Amino acid sequence: MIWTRYAPALxxxxxxxxxxxxxxxxxxxxxxxxxxHLPELPSTNSYHTVPDNGTVLNxxxxxxxxxxxxxFLTLNSIEPTAEHQQGPYILTSAGDLVWSGGxxxxxxxxxxxxxGESVLTYWKxxxxxxxxxxxxxxxxxxxxxxASVCPDIDVVTKQGSNTTCVADxxxxxxxxxxxxxLTIYNITTTNLTSVGGPASGWxxxxxxxxxSLSTNEILWSWSALxxxxxxxxxxxxxxxxxxxxxxxxWFHMNSLQPFRGDVFVNxxxxxxxxxxxxxxxxxxxxxxxxxxxxxxxxQHHARLHSTPNxxxxxxxxxxxxxxxxxxxxxxxxxxxxxxxxxxPTLLSxxxxxxxxxxxxxxxxxxxxxxSGAFVGYGTALVIKEFNTQGxxxxxxxxxxxxxxxxxxxxxxxxxxWHAVPSTRIAxxxxxxxxFVSWDGATDVDSFLVFAGNGTRAVGRVLRRGFETGFEIxxxxxxxxxxxxxxGRVVGMSGVVKVG
Ligand SMILES: *[C@@H]1O[C@H](CO)[C@@H](O)[C@H](O)[C@H]1NC(C)=O
Ligand SMILES: *[C@@H]1O[C@H](CO)[C@@H](O)[C@H](O)[C@H]1NC(C)=O
Ligand SMILES: *[C@@H]1O[C@H](CO)[C@@H](O)[C@H](O)[C@H]1NC(C)=O
Ligand SMILES: *[C@@H]1O[C@H](CO)[C@@H](O)[C@H](O)[C@H]1NC(C)=O
Ligand SMILES: *[C@@H]1O[C@H](CO)[C@@H](O)[C@H](O)[C@H]1NC(C)=O
Ligand SMILES: *[C@@H]1O[C@H](CO)[C@@H](O)[C@H](O)[C@H]1NC(C)=O
Ligand SMILES: *[C@@H]1O[C@H](CO)[C@@H](O)[C@H](O)[C@H]1NC(C)=O
Ligand SMILES: *[C@@H]1O[C@H](CO)[C@@H](O)[C@H](O)[C@H]1NC(C)=O
Ligand SMILES: *[C@@H]1O[C@H](CO)[C@@H](O)[C@H](O)[C@H]1NC(C)=O
Ligand SMILES: *[C@@H]1O[C@H](CO)[C@@H](O)[C@H](O)[C@H]1NC(C)=O
Numbered sequence: 431m432i433w434t435r436y437a438p439a440l441x442x443x444x445x446x447x448x449x450x451x452x453x454x455x456x457x458x459x460x461x462x463x464x465x466x467h468l469p470e471l472p473s474t475n476s477y478h479t480v481p482d483n484g485t486v487l488n489x490x491x492x493x494x495x496x497x498x499x500x501x502f503l504t505l506n507s508i509e510p511t512a513e514h515q516q517g518p519y520i521l522t523s524a525g526d527l528v529w530s531g532g533x534x535x536x537x538x539x540x541x542x543x544x545x546g547e548s549v550l551t552y553w554k555x556x557x558x559x560x561x562x563x564x565x566x567x568x569x570x571x572x573x574x575x576x577a578s579v580c581p582d583i584d585v586v587t588k589q590g591s592n593t594t595c596v597a598d599x600x601x602x603x604x605x606x607x608x609x610x611x612l613t614i615y616n617i618t619t620t621n622l623t624s625v626g627g628p629a630s631g632w633x634x635x636x637x638x639x640x641x642s643l644s645t646n647e648i649l650w651s652w653s654a655l656x657x658x659x660x661x662x663x664x665x666x667x668x669x670x671x672x673x674x675x676x677x678x679x680w681f682h683m684n685s686l687q688p689f690r691g692d693v694f695v696n697x698x699x700x701x702x703x704x705x706x707x708x709x710x711x712x713x714x715x716x717x718x719x720x721x722x723x724x725x726x727x728x729q730h731h732a733r734l735h736s737t738p739n740x741x742x743x744x745x746x747x748x749x750x751x752x753x754x755x756x757x758x759x760x761x762x763x764x765x766x767x768x769x770x771x772x773x774p775t776l777l778s779x780x781x782x783x784x785x786x787x788x789x790x791x792x793x794x795x796x797x798x799x800x801s802g803a804f805v806g807y808g809t810a811l812v813i814k815e816f817n818t819q820g821x822x823x824x825x826x827x828x829x830x831x832x833x834x835x836x837x838x839x840x841x842x843x844x845x846x847w848h849a850v851p852s853t854r855i856a857x858x859x860x861x862x863x864x865f866v867s868w869d870g871a872t873d874v875d876s877f878l879v880f881a882g883n884g885t886r887a888v889g890r891v892l893r894r895g896f897e898t899g900f901e902i903x904x905x906x907x908x909x910x911x912x913x914x915x916x917g918r919v920v921g922m923s924g925v926v927k928v929g
Contacts, residue, residue, distance in 0.1 A: 468879060468889040468900045477897045478865040479856035480530060482515060486828065487525035490785075493823040496523050496815060497798045499844040500872065503806065503813070504536040504552065505829055509836040518552045520847070520870070523824065527896035529573075529849075529870035535564075537840035541847050542604045544568065544643075548847065549576065551602055556580075556595045563593035566602040566610065568643065572852040573870045581639060582646040585616035589675050597641075599840065600684040609649055610641050611686040611693065617677045618655065622667065625660050627678070631671040633660070636683035638695050638706070652693065652711050654681040658700065664720070664727070665699040665753075689734045696732035696747075698791075703732045703745070717745070717766075717774060724774045726764055728753050730808065731794040731841065743768040744777065748793035748805065755809070760786035763795035763805045763816070780805065780816045785825060787812050794841035806842025813842045848872050850920050855913050857923035859902065864928075866911050867897040868921065874913045881906040883925055890914075902928055 487501075501521045507514065518531035518539040531539070535555035542551050550569040557563040568577040579602070580595035587593055598613040605611060614637040622631030633655065640650040663680040671678035682698040692714065695704045702718035719726035726749035735744040745766045751759040763780040780795075780803055781787070792808025801818035815824035829837040855868045855877070866877050877898060879889045891900045902909065906928050913921045 468891050468903060470891050470894060470898060470900050477867065478858045478860060478899075479867040479897055480869060481533075482527070482530040487521060487826040488828065489525055489824070489826040491822055491825040492523065495817065496824055497800075497802060497804070497844060499846045500528055501813065501842065501844055502539045502541070502847075503828070503839040503842040504539050506535055506537065506838050506840070507836060508809075508838055514837075520872075523844075525826070528872060531870075537599045538602055540841070540843045541845040544576070544604050545608055547571070549604075550847070550849075551604065553597065553599050553602055555599075557587075557591045557593035559588070559590050559592070561588055561591045561593075562599040562615065563587055563591050563596050564599065565595040566597050566612065568604075571849045573849055574852055577643045579610055579612070579641055579643060580646050581612055581614060581641045581648060583614060583637075583639065583648050583651075585614060585637075586618065586674070587615075588617065598683075601686045603686055603688060604643075605640065605688045608643060610643055611688055612639050612641050613637070613683045613686060614639050614651075615683075617674055619674075620655060620660070622660065622671050622678070625663070625667050625680075627667050627671045632674045632677040633671060634677045634679045634681070636681045636697070638683065638686050638693055650708060652695070652706055654683060654695070654697065657706070657711060657713055658697070658702075658704065662697075662700040662702060662718075664701050684730050685732050687733055694732060694734050696729065698728050698730065698750075701727045701729065703729075705734075717768070719749070722774055724764075724766055724776070726762075727751050728790070729764075730792060733795075733797075735797065737767075741770055745774070746795050746797055746803075748789075748795040748808070749779075750789045750791065750793055750808070752788050752790040755790045757790070758786075758788040761789040761793060761807060761810075763803050765797070778820055780820050782814055782822045782825065785812075785822075787814075792838060792840045794843065796843050798844065804842070804844040806839060808840060809838045811837060811839060815844070850915065855911055855921055855923040857909060857911050857926050859909060859926050859928050862902050863899055864902050864909055864926075865897055865899045866891075866923065868913055871913060871915075871921070873915045874920070875916070876914045877911040878914060878919070879903075880910045880912070881908060883908060884910040884922075 515533045518536040520529035537553045539552040555564040566579040600613040603611040616635045618635045635655040638652040685696040687694040692708045693706045704716045705714045728750040729747040731748045733746045747764045749764045760781045765777040766774040787807045787810045789808045789810045794806040796804045803816045805814045811829040812827045851870045858865045876892045910925045911923045912919045
C-alpha cells in the first residue's frame with residue numbers, strides 16, 4: 431500500500447524495463463544488460479552522504495533467534511557541553527544505522543498507530559536550557575510530519591527554560607481516539623507542612639493531559655497534586671520546595687497509558703501506579719512497590735496488559751530500583767499478575783546475571799509479541815533482549831564511547847517499521863567512487879545506477895548497511911540512482927556530476 435505513491439513508469443526513463451514486481455528475493459532478478467553488478471566498497475560507520483558519525487552498537491551478545499524488528503532509541507547528552515550529535519535513531523539489531531533523525535534533544539522514539547496507520551513519534555526539546563519541555567513530532571511512513579503536538583495549556587515552567595512548548599519529555603501515547611496522552615509539569619505552590627516543609631512551599635505538580643493532535647486543545651487533564659497525598663512520596667524533601675526556583679519534584683509522573691477507557695499513571699517518586707477514572711479523576715485502584723509486597727522502586731514504563739481472564743491483568747515495569755548513580759541494585763524488567771483481592775504475584779523479574787545493570791533513572795520494558803522482552807536501561811546506555819525463559823539473547827551498549835555516563839536513552843524499543851521517505855536519495859561523488867544512502871528507508875535492497883542525466887542504465891549495487899559505496903564505471907559524466915524495494919523503483923537521487 432505504501433508503495434503506490436511511486437509509479438515506476440514515471441521514474442524509469444523510456445526504453446528501460448521496470449524490474450519484476452513479484453515477491454522475488456533480492457538475488458532472483460534478471461537485471462539484463464542494463465543492470466550489471468558494479469564493484470561495491472566495504473561498508474563503514476563514517477558516512478559521506480550525511481554528517482552523522484553513526485551510533486555504534488557494541489554488540490556483546492546476539493542470537494539467531496532474535497525477535498524481528500528494528501531498534502528505536504534516542505541519544506541525549508546529559509552534559510550540555512558534550513559536542514556529539516544527539517537525536518532519534520533507528521538501527522538494525524546488527525548495528526546498521528537505518529535513520530538518523532537529526533541533531534537535537536529527543537526522547538521516546540517509537541512506533542504507534544494513528545487512524546490505523548503506523549507512525550513514528552518522538553519528543554523534541556524546544557527549551558533553551560535543554561530541560562524537559564518540548565513538542566511531540568508525529569511522522570508518517572514517508573517520514574513526513576503529520577502532527578507536531580504543542581499542548582495549549584498555561585503552566586509555570588522552570589526559570590530560564592524559555593520554551594515555546596510544554597509537552598514533557600516522559601510520555602506521548604496516541605489513544606484509539608487519535609488523541610495523545612501527555613505528561614505536563616507545572617510549578618505551583620502548596621502547603622508542605624505534612625512533609626516538614628513550609629506552609630507555602632513549591633512543588634512540581636504533574637498533569638496527565640489528553641491533547642487534540644489537530645488543535646493542541648486539552649481535552650482532559652488530571653493533576654497528581656489534587657489526588658495523591660504528598661506523604662506518598664519516597665523522595666525526601668531535603669532543602670527543596672523553599673522557593674519557586676527549586677520546587678520539590680515529589681511525584682515525577684513518567685508514564686501514562688490509556689486502558690479500557692481510563693488512564694494508568696505511573697509515579698517514580700511514590701513508587702506507585704494509579705488507575706484513574708477518566709470520568710471523574712478518582713483513583714479506581716493503585717499499586718505501589720513498598721506496601722503491596724511487589725518489591726520495586728523508582729520504576730518506569732508501567733504498562734497494563736489484558737489476559738484471557740477479564741479479571742486478571744498483567745502489569746509490566748522497568749524497575750530501576752536505584753535513585754542515585756552511586757547505588758548498584760540491579761534494575762529489572764518486572765512482570766506481575768494482578769488479581770482481585772490478592773497481592774500481586776511475581777511472574778518474572780528479568781536481569782542479566784553476568785552483566786547486571788543498575789539504572790538510576792529512565793528505562794523501558796517492552797514485552798515482545800509471543801515471547802520475551804526488549805529492555806532499555808535508560809541512564810545506562812545498554813539494551814538487552816530476553817527470551818521467554820529469561821535468557822539473554824542480545825546485549826549491546828551504545829553511545830559515543832567518551833560520553834559513557836554523560837549520555838542517556840530515555841527508552842528503547844524494538845518494532846516492525848517500514849518507511850519509504852519522500853526525500854531524495856543522497857548521492858555523493860568522490861573521485862572515482864560514489865556513495866549512496868537514503869536516510870530512513872527501511873527496505874531498499876538495491877540501487878540502480880544511471881548516467882546521461884538519468885537516461886542510460888549503467889549498473890546496480892546491492893544496498894549495504896546505511897551507506898553503499900561503489901566504483902563509478904568509466905564513461906559516466908554524471909550519475910543518478912534509483913532505489914529498489916522488492917523489484918519496484920520507489921525513489922531517486924538528483925543528478926550529480928562526475929569529475
Ligand atoms: C510469491 O511467490 C510464490 C512462489 O513463487 C507464489 O506462489 C505466490 O503466489 C507469490 N505471491 C505473490 C503475492 O505474488
Ligand atoms: C563493548 O562492551 C563491553 C562490555 O560492556 C566492553 O568491555 C568493551 O570495552 C566495549 N567495547 C568498546 C569498543 O567500547
Ligand atoms: C564527527 O566526528 C568528527 C571527528 O571526530 C567531529 O569533528 C564531528 O564533530 C563529528 N560530527 C558529529 C555530527 O558528531
Ligand atoms: C528565548 O527564546 C527566544 C526565541 O524563542 C530567543 O530569541 C531568546 O534569545 C531566548 N532567550 C534566552 C534567554 O535563551
Ligand atoms: C499551574 O500552576 C499555577 C500556579 O503556579 C496555577 O496558577 C495554574 O493554574 C496551574 N496550571 C494548571 C494547568 O494546573
Ligand atoms: C498547612 O497544613 C497544615 C496541616 O498539614 C495545617 O495545620 C495548616 O493550617 C496548613 N496551612 C495553611 C496555610 O493552609
Ligand atoms: C531557593 O532555594 C534553594 C534551596 O534552599 C537555594 O539554594 C536557592 O538559593 C533559593 N533561590 C532563591 C532565588 O531564593
Ligand atoms: C467516578 O467514576 C467511576 C467510573 O470511572 C465510578 O465508578 C465512581 O463511582 C465515580 N466516583 C465518583 C466520586 O463520582
Ligand atoms: C517481595 O519480597 C518479599 C520478601 O523478600 C517476598 O516474600 C515476596 O514474595 C516478594 N514479592 C514479590 C511479588 O516479588
Ligand atoms: C535532465 O533531465 C531533466 C528531467 O528529465 C531535464 O529537466 C533537464 O533539462 C535535463 N538536463 C540536461 C542537461 O539535459
